Amino acid sequence: MTNAAVPLTHPDKALYPTGFTKRDVADFYRSIAPVLLVHLRDRPLTLKRYPNGVQAPFFYEKECPKRHPPGIRAVALWSAHRNAPLPYCTATDEEGLAWLANLANIELHTTLSRGCAPDCPTSVVFDLDPGAPADVIDCARVALQIRDLLAGVDLETLVKTSGSKGLQVYAPLNTPTTFADTKPFAHAVAALLAKRDPDRVVAHMSRALRHGKIFIDWSQNDPHKTTVSAYSLRALTWPSVSTPLAWREVEHAARLDRGDLLRFDSAAVQRRIARHGDLFADHARLHQTLPRGPA
Amino acid sequence: MARALWSGSISFGLVNIPVRVVGAVAPKDLHFHLLHDKDKARLRQKRICSLDGEEVDARHTLRAYETAPGSYVPLTDAELREAAPEATRTIDIQDFVSLKEVDPLYFEHPYYVAPGPSADKAYALFRRACEESGRVAVGRIVFHTKQHLALIRARDKALVLTTLYYADEVIPQESLPLPAGAITDRELALAKQLIDDLTVPFEPERYKDDYRETLLGLIRTKSEQGTVAAAAPAREPGARVVNLMEALEASLVQRGRGAKGAAAGPRAR
Numbered sequence: 001m002t003n004a005a006v007p008l009t010h011p012d013k014a015l016y017p018t019g020f021t022k023r024d025v026a027d028f029y030r031s032i033a034p035v036l037l038v039h040l041r042d043r044p045l046t047l048k049r050y051p052n053g054v055q056a057p058f059f060y061e062k063e064c065p066k067r068h069p070p071g072i073r074a075v076a077l078w079s080a081h082r083n084a085p086l087p088y089c090t091a092t093d094e095e096g097l098a099w100l101a102n103l104a105n106i107e108l109h110t111t112l113s114r115g116c117a118p119d120c121p122t123s124v125v126f127d128l129d130p131g132a133p134a135d136v137i138d139c140a141r142v143a144l145q146i147r148d149l150l151a152g153v154d155l156e157t158l159v160k161t162s163g164s165k166g167l168q169v170y171a172p173l174n175t176p177t178t179f180a181d182t183k184p185f186a187h188a189v190a191a192l193l194a195k196r197d198p199d200r201v202v203a204h205m206s207r208a209l210r211h212g213k214i215f216i217d218w219s220q221n222d223p224h225k226t227t228v229s230a231y232s233l234r235a236l237t238w239p240s241v242s243t244p245l246a247w248r249e250v251e252h253a254a255r256l257d258r259g260d261l262l263r264f265d266s267a268a269v270q271r272r273i274a275r276h277g278d279l280f281a282d283h284a285r286l287h288q289t290l291p292r293g294p295a
Numbered sequence: 296m297a298r299a300l301w302s303g304s305i306s307f308g309l310v311n312i313p314v315r316v317v318g319a320v321a322p323k324d325l326h327f328h329l330l331h332d333k334d335k336a337r338l339r340q341k342r343i344c345s346l347d348g349e350e351v352d353a354r355h356t357l358r359a360y361e362t363a364p365g366s367y368v369p370l371t372d373a374e375l376r377e378a379a380p381e382a383t384r385t386i387d388i389q390d391f392v393s394l395k396e397v398d399p400l401y402f403e404h405p406y407y408v409a410p411g412p413s414a415d416k417a418y419a420l421f422r423r424a425c426e427e428s429g430r431v432a433v434g435r436i437v438f439h440t441k442q443h444l445a446l447i448r449a450r451d452k453a454l455v456l457t458t459l460y461y462a463d464e465v466i467p468q469e470s471l472p473l474p475a476g477a478i479t480d481r482e483l484a485l486a487k488q489l490i491d492d493l494t495v496p497f498e499p500e501r502y503k504d505d506y507r508e509t510l511l512g513l514i515r516t517k518s519e520q521g522t523v524a525a526a527a528p529a530r531e532p533g534a535r536v537v538n539l540m541e542a543l544e545a546s547l548v549q550r551g552r553g554a555k556g557a558a559a560g561p562r563a564r
Binding site for chain 1: 298352353354356372532533535536537539540542543544546547550
């Protein structure tokens with residue numbers, strides 16, 4: 001166990017039915033802090049707290065608690081709902097991560113923009129959600145289509161598991177843009193793929209139509225929405241992690257039809273980071289611009 | 296247990312009982328959504344300025360009190376916050392009264408009061424004392440930003456809190472045209488006899504919401520018959536998205552490496 005500067009309350013409390021405790025959550029986040037913090041830097045978090053573990057009720061918390069350690073910095077974003085600025089938490093160091101774990105904040109959900117420029121997303125995201133009986137392998141095939149389509153307009157993409165059922169494809173931008181540009185772009189990509197492959201892809205929310213297909217959720221390209229962060233644990237029955245992947249892994253899994261190759265728990269993610277470093281590093285450093293659309 | 300809506304303590308004299316307040320009722324009214332008849336899409340509400348007809352963003356709104364028709368006193372969020380009761384964590388008991396004396400007309404909304412951390416003993420004692428004395432506690436609780444008058448009483452093994460209307464919120468019955476005519480003893484005896492004949496123990500389970508059951512039945516039937524409006528085509532992308540889509544398609548065709556042809560992948564950069 002690492003040296004706990006932020007003391008955990010009830011560290012031995014199992015948050016997962018597998019016996020994964022609050023201390024395990026804190027230790028996992030501390031152990032991967034060097035790669036995780038890059039992706040959390042200056043990004044407002046929506047807290048999703050599971051005080052009694054993943055099988056008990058959770059609640060969302062946007063407002064950053066007033067008492068927080070120096071490793072948490074509050075940034076104010078305008079809340080249309082309250083008609084006032086609302087302070088959000090951003091994590092800046094290991095102790096901030098441990099403090100979040102102590103709140104039983106298992107999942108880390110961040111905005112696509114940074115707190116200093118809330119209208120400027122740093123990437124475009126496509127959240128691929130399979131409607132049963134479609135699964136992660138169907139997602140993988142659609143993810144590859146998105147990769148290829150965007151490569152056709154000179155955009156490199158990254159991919160990660162959602163840690164739950166689907167995959168997420170990101171086109172890093174890190175150049176000045178607005179959600180007013182990224183959202184219609186993402187919508188156009190989703191609509192184009194749905195038009196080309198209507199049996200496999202849908203581009204609108206209606207659950208009724210999602211059966212057996214992959215829903216490309218483009219609507220998360222919005223200043224008010226958050227997406228699960230790379231390396232976030234997920235509140236499933238086991239400590240699953242939203243795991244950055246290499247495209248060749250996605251190709252490999254799709255070829256072999258092996259969804260299990262795209263599922264990783266906290267220990268597997270620690271090993272992957274030790275071996276391969278941060279497969280999502282480009283998300284924070286690749287500079288790209290959206291193709292110039294029609295006026 | 297349901298999530299606590301409020302947690303704090305019941306307080307009077309030197310007594311302090313940590314408690315949590317949870318909902319005691321879950322209304323089952325059916326709610327409907329408004330759809331556009333043409334395309335079955337959900338309708339949204341917009342704030343429209345009555346003067347210029349323009350849509351107004353939330354950050355350009357003011358709260359104001361209408362003092363006379365067309366005449367408003369605006370209040371800032373800060374002023375409203377300032378005036379709001381302090382969000383105290385105590386239910387301050389002011390008096391104990393006899394439940395018989397409380398007119399049910401004042402009852403507003405019921406909640407359960409559950410014992411807070413390590414408060415079992417104090418909770419049980421308070422409940423029992425209320426029960427055996429036949430008294431109920433009258434106090435104040437701040438929910439969100441509103442201060443409520445509340446009544447706490449023992450009900451079986453639990454304590455129940457019911458928010459009460461303030462006396463000045465009740466409309467005086469003098470505003471009704473009430474009769475003052477004379478009634479004969481014989482008429483009264485007959486009426487009382489009829490009431491006695493129809494008197495049974497109160498069993499709330501016996502009364503059902505027929506309207507809800509009927510509507511739910513209808514909804515179930517229609518949904519089984521496939522009369523589902525949600526199956527209507529979802530919102531088509533707007534003109535900007537369609538243009539972008541066409542431009543994307545065109546640029547892919549132009550380069551001769553569309554979604555199907557880009558076997559090389561994006562790594563060549």
